[in-house]
Amino acid sequence: MIFGFNTDIKVEETVYHVQTEVRALERRLESQVFVSGRCIGKRSVDMPDAASDEEIQELARAQHRWVVEAVREGFVDDVLNQDSAQALVVQFLGARRISGEEVILLFRVLSGGSVMANAELIARWKTDSDSGAMKGSCTNDQGVAQMHLALGDGTAELEIKATLEGRETTRRFLVKSAKG
Numbered sequence: 001m002i003f004g005f006n007t008d009i010k011v012e013e014t015v016y017h018v019q020t021e022v023r024a025l026e027r028r029l030e031s032q033v034f035v036s037g038r039c040i041g042k043r044s045v046d047m048p049d050a051a052s053d054e055e056i057q058e059l060a061r062a063q064h065r066w067v068v069e070a071v072r073e074g075f076v077d078d079v080l081n082q083d084s085a086q087a088l089v090v091q092f093l094g095a096r097r098i099s100g101e102e103v104i105l106l107f108r109v110l111s112g113g114s115v116m117a118n119a120e121l122i123a124r125w126k127t128d129s130d131s132g133a134m135k136g137s138c139t140n141d142q143g144v145a146q147m148h149l150a151l152g153d154g155t156a157e158l159e160i161k162a163t164l165e166g167r168e169t170t171r172r173f174l175v176k177s178a179k180g
Contacts, residue, residue, distance in 0.1 A: 002057050005064040009071050016071045020064035022056055029060050031067040033076060041080030043067060045112055059114060066110045086111055088119065088169040090162050095175055105147045109162050115143025119164040123147055126157045153177050
């Protein structure tokens with residue numbers, strides 16, 4: 001059985017409700033965004049013809065995460081614009097310290113709610129005392145890429161550029177050290 005997803009997101013004073021469901025008879029994945037019980041728009045995409053139930057479930061989950069992230073980041077109008085279906089989206093998944101100074105940063109690249117394998121990520125970073133570039137990385141089959149950063153105490157500003165098949169996007173993130 002394939003399940004849908006529901007998430008409430010509060011952005012400033014507005015609560016958005018995102019609902020994603022599989023419309024099996026229509027062979028479509030549909031995400032709707034509601035404010036105060038009223039639908040303000042939807043994103044609807046065709047399902048692949050030969051997809052298994054597990055693959056459809058993962059596609060629905062990825063589309064839902066993409067819409068939720070877009071609402072959270074203030075891009076609700078972009079996600080509801082069907083013309084932006086091919087736009088790349090970079091998500092920061094988190095960081096893990098592997099030594100006293102070094103952390104592994106995890107990023108995911110999506111397009112139209114689907115994970116994008118083989119997207120190239122290039123990063124520039126800046127701290128209070130230094131700046132530089134990280135070695136480029138490509139996303140795996142789950143759309144995830146790892147990058148290493150020497151981050152002692154403090155905060156780093158990251159600028160991540162993702163490119164894939166002639167498309168590109170740039171996102172900025174702030175990473176705070178948990179050291180100490």
